[in-house]
Amino acid sequence: MQLSNIVKPGAVRTYPQVTSKKRLFQDIADLAHQVYGLDASQTLDSLQERESLGPTGVGNGVALPHARLHGLDTVAGVFVKLDKPLDFDAVDRQPVDLVFALFAPKDSGVDHLKALALVSRTLRDNDLRAKLRANSDPAALHAILTSGPGMQAA
Template sequence: MLIAALLIDSGNIHCQDDNNSSKKRVIENLSHHLAVNTEVISEDKIFQALLERERLGSTGLGKGVAIPHARIPGLSHTVAAMMTLSSPIKYDAADKQPVDIIFGLLVPEDNSEDHLEHLSRLVSMFRDPQICQSIRETTDADKMFDLLLAIDDD
């Protein structure tokens, strides 16, 4: 599946968010953004699932990127949201660098194949320093969505 298709539209992209002073606060805000696109899954349930996943090991990839993700019982389809932060935050990433690009992903509990496929595609995309630089330079959600569409086309 294409990255832009996971996001559905630019309403799930939040650029230069400045209300994130900590990893916990980022996950709270991300949970809110993700909950908007679920039928019956509460923001708190999403928050708890993402925190539980972080307890297993940080989802900070390195180079300023994190992909918080969780498998959610009762979820009927994959849900995603993306945030860029106005100021990087400490995130316990593998390279110890602060994070300013966050891509949140929720998948149905029984859909591990899609989960791994989506994560693989995201990791590949975010390992490209030019893509990350373009994402950091984009401050408008519609333009970010267009950028992701263009990346998907490559």
Template sequence: MEIREFLDLSHIIPQLYSTDKTQALRDLSRRASIALGIPQETIFNAITAREKLGSTGLGQGFALPHARIEGLDRFFGLFARLGRPIPFEAADEKPVDLIFFLLIPASSVVNYVTVLASIARRIRDQDIAKRLRQTDDPAVLHALLTSGPEEV
């Protein structure tokens, strides 16, 4: 499954201002709730339950919070570039400024671990990460996340 299949241009947030991890996850849950028509608390509770199993802060300033959601009929992604890095309990203990928020249908038969891996590979690419941090143009951010290197 390609990132472009579940990340819309309208779900790119070029400047998200949050003071901490909880506020960022709550804001992203609210935005997903509006887009999907699923209660914000359902999304937030699933995301925070997953975070309790271990932080999704993967290091290098990047986090990939994700959860399976009952009633969701398709994968759904949001990408946020934070206005200021925040602590996220990341593996390398560095603050996070890039967040890819992924919701997965609870009934999905797609191996979502491969989807998580493809997102992580994309954002951990040093050139892509650098370019994501240098622009606040939603179209450019979307292209960096969803296009082949030759297309950006």
């Protein structure tokens, strides 16, 4: 499994002004609908339901919201860079500006976990995060995310 198989170039965006986690999840759900044809309402509900179990802010300005959805055949992702960091109740209490939302089929088992581990491992890289933060072009952000060593799940 590689990030290039999880996130399509059109599923990478920058958002200049997001004022709440709910608004961000709505924007992500709309983007997932545009790129992957996912039901935006189901996607939004699933993201909010998962977040209610515990915040998905993993530290270092990164959040990994995720959900399992009906009507999805494979793991898919959306990457969003926020120009203005957002409070995400992250484990380190730092605001979040890099968000990788991951969607998996409702009945997926190990694939969902492998994809989540891959994204987490990728975004743990200090240099990669610095490159993402230094760029605003969605094509460049996609290239940074999907290239380089270690961008593949075991």
